[in-house]
Amino acid sequence: xxxxxxxxxxxxxxxxxxxxxxxxxxxxxxxxxxxxxxxxxxxxxxxxxxxxxxxxxxxxxxxxxxxxxxxxxxxxxxxxxxxxxxxxxxxxxxxxxxxxxxxxxxxxxxxxxxxxxxxxxxxxxxxxxxxxxxxxxxxxxxxxxxxxxxxxxxxxxxxxxxxxxxxxxxxxxxxxxxxxxxxxxxxxxxxxxxxxxxxxxxxxxxxxxxxxxxxxxxxxxxxxxxxxxxxxxxxxxxxxxxxxxxxxxxxxxxxxxxxxxxxxxxxxxxxxxxxxxxxxxxxxxxxxxxxxxxxxxxxxxxxxxxxxxxxxxxxxxxxxxxxxxxxxxxxxxxxxxxxxxxxxxxxxxxxxxxxxxxxxxxxxxxxxxxxxxxxxxxxxxxxxxxxxxxxxxxxxxxxxxxxxxxxxxxxxxxxxxxxxxxxxxxxxxxxxxxxxxxxxxxxxxxxxxxxxxxxxxxxxxxx
Numbered sequence: 042x043x044x045x046x047x048x049x050x051x052x053x054x055x056x057x058x059x060x061x062x063x064x065x066x067x068x069x070x071x072x073x074x075x076x077x078x079x080x081x082x083x084x085x086x087x088x089x090x091x092x093x094x095x096x097x098x099x100x101x102x103x104x105x106x107x108x109x110x111x112x113x114x115x116x117x118x119x120x121x122x123x124x125x126x127x128x129x130x131x132x133x134x135x136x137x138x139x140x141x142x143x144x145x146x147x148x149x150x151x152x153x154x155x156x157x158x159x160x161x162x163x164x165x166x167x168x169x170x171x172x173x174x175x176x177x178x179x180x181x182x183x184x185x186x187x188x189x190x191x192x193x194x195x196x197x198x199x200x201x202x203x204x205x206x207x208x209x210x211x212x213x214x215x216x217x218x219x220x221x222x223x224x225x226x227x228x229x230x231x232x233x234x235x236x237x238x239x240x241x242x243x244x245x246x247x248x249x250x251x252x253x254x255x256x257x258x259x260x261x262x263x264x265x266x267x268x269x270x271x272x273x274x275x276x277x278x279x280x281x282x283x284x285x286x287x288x289x290x291x292x293x294x295x296x297x298x299x300x301x302x303x304x305x306x307x308x309x310x311x312x313x314x315x316x317x318x319x320x321x322x323x324x325x326x327x328x329x330x331x332x333x334x335x336x337x338x339x340x341x342x343x344x345x346x347x348x349x350x351x352x353x354x355x356x357x358x359x360x361x362x363x364x365x366x367x368x369x370x371x372x373x374x375x376x377x378x379x380x381x382x383x384x385x386x387x388x389x390x391x392x393x394x395x396x397x398x399x400x401x402x403x404x405x406x407x408x409x410x411x412x413x414x415x416x417x418x419x420x421x422x423x424x425x426x427x428x429x430x431x432x433x434x435x436x437x438x439x440x441x442x443x444x445x446x447x448x449x450x451x452x453x454x455x456x457x458x459x460x461x462x463x464x465x466x467x468x469x470x471x472x473x474x475x476x477x478x479x480x481x482x483x484x485x486x487x488x489x490x491x492x493x494x495x496x497x498x499x500x501x502x503x504x
Contacts, residue, residue: 043175044151046072049165051157051320052184054081055361056351056368058144060182063372065149072176073150074157074167080140081186082353083361086206089136091229092393093129098236099395109432120237126212158321162345166321179347182371183327183335184364185320187353190312196282200289202307205230215239219291219304221280223250223273225392227310228266232394235271242272242302244280244293246311251392254453255405257439258398261455265394265435274302282307315354330356339382340374341367357383360390387470388451391460396422396436399463402451402470403441408503414444416500422456426487433457438496440466440476441503447475458489465490 047069050057057073058080064071078085097120107114144152153176155169165181167174189204191197203211205226218234220227223245235241243250243266249259250273263273277293284290291302317333328336328344334356341349341357351367353359358367366386373379392398408415423434436456443450452466453459469479476497484491 043164043177044072046070046151046176046178048072048180048182049074049157049176049178050182050184051165052081052186052352053079053140053144054184054186054352055083055364056371057081057182057184058140059365059368060184060351060372061144061150062147063368063376065147067376069149071150072153072178073144074153074155074165074176076154076156078137079144080137081184082188083364084136084140085133086209088361090129090133090209091205091226091233093132094125094233095229095393095395097125097128098233101238102236102395106432120214122214122237123212125237126210129209156319158319159325159327159348160321162325162347181325181348183320183343183348183350183354184352185316185354187313187315187359189309190314191309192311194280194282200282200284200307202282202309204309208308216305217242217303218306218308219244219289219302220308220310221291222310222312223247223275224253224310224312225251225390227308228262229393230308230310231271232266232269235266235269240272240304241270242274242291242304244274244277244291244302246277246280248276250275253404254398254400257405258453258455261436262392262394262398265396268435313353313359315356317354332356337383339384340380341371341383362389387467389463389467391463393460396433396456397458397460398436398453398455399459399461400451400453401463401467402449404451404453405439405441405503408441408450413450415450415503416442416444417503418442418496418500420492420496425456425489425492427489428457430487431457438493440493440496442476442497442500444502447477448473449476454489456489462490462493465493 048064048071050061050073053075061071061073101120104118153167155167157165157167160166163177163179165176214237217240220231220243223243231241231243249256250263251259274293281292289304289307315334326345330336335350335354337343337350337355341351343350352364370381373381387402389401419439422428422436428434438454440452441450449470454463480494480497
């Protein structure tokens with residue numbers, strides 16, 4: 042006999058626990074299902090552990106640069122990878138236990154550990170080592186997240202390889218890490234392991250890094266990474282693998298005779314896919330697109346009444362912050378009579394290399410494609426006093442303005458503090474205010490943000 046609930050949430054990633062708390066706070070009887078790790082990707086194998094590792098890598102990098110600041114450190118700078126991993130594990134454990142305890146002690150919430158699958162539009166089965174249980178509810182929320190894409194590549198099954206998940210188990214220094222993929226995940230690991238002391242080669246299929254961004258940004262990021270000794274191999278249209286004497290041989294071109302890359306380990310970072318292939322979607326009639334993402338409307342409802350999809354699995358965002366915003370949108374519509382929509386949010390994301398990239402709104406290519414008259418402002422980080430003081434002058438700031446409405450269309454800050462500073466522009470965009478609001482603001486000196494009004498005072502037509 043099935044146990045009856047008001048709502049069932051499948052998955053405990055970023056949006057799930059907060060939604061469970063809101064629902065139970067509204068007096069609902071709720072079930073939440075987790076098949077593996079409480080907290081999902083971000084807590085366990087995504088944002089939190091990777092940024093913890095990034096911090097350790099930066100500490101090593103700055104220690105080696107001590108002489109640039111007049112700080113003399115006698116002896117070699119060594120990285121204890123077991124201690125690095127232990128620090129990361131400690132941070133992850135704290136976050137994981139926090140989510141686990143929060144959920145297991147929440148009033149009106151039943152936690153089920155097992156694999157949840159839809160049996161119909163209002164029924165879910167939960168399979169675990171202890172057996173199978175059947176749950177029913179009129180409201181079902183799918184929050185199942187995603188995982189690393191492992192495409193078919195010649196020889197891949199013959200070698201051992203890492204993804205962003207299992208590389209978290211590494212407690213040693215790879216001699217030569219070959220990273221397949223030149224976008225966000227791959228580049229963060231590239232700089233991280235180079236700073237730990239590995240030789241690193243990035244293999245990218247296209248003709249530039251981070252192809253979703255403008256070429257100018259991709260080139261600047263490439264310069265930053267190459268300046269740290271990272272090898273970049275572009276236009277690798279035919280990637281294949283083979284073992285040779287305990288090493289991994291990576292071929293990275295369709296042309297015969299090209300130089301092979303011989304490395305010790307391989308990390309695949311070529312994209313992510315949703316965890317929807319074993320969710321029982323067909324049994325409930327839930328529609329997906331050609332890539333397996335659950336189709337949702339502007340308020341996150343699927344094509345089946347009473348079923349919603351939030352987080353990475355709906356294809357409407359691939360970040361922790363978009364997942365949490367999905368929760369906010371769904372809760373606002375469900376409980377607050379507040380018709381919030383996915384289309385109301387402004388694109389915003391970061392690339393957490395060092396220096397970081399903060400991006401909001403439209404890229405230059407999107408501004409040009411829109412056909413609207415636009416203004417552009419740009420400032421190299423070499424002009425920023427704070428960057429010079431820190432001896433971190435790589436990168437630039439760039440902003441695009443609607444020439445008629447004076448609204449900010451988009452911006453990028455690739456430079457020291459760019460991932461934080463970009464929010465000064467994002468908030469003005471959400472306020473739907475003209476750029477003159479921030480241009481006329483008096484900012485604190487000496488900061489990076491104080492140069493944004495200066496940049497806005499020197500706008501030129503985008504030709």
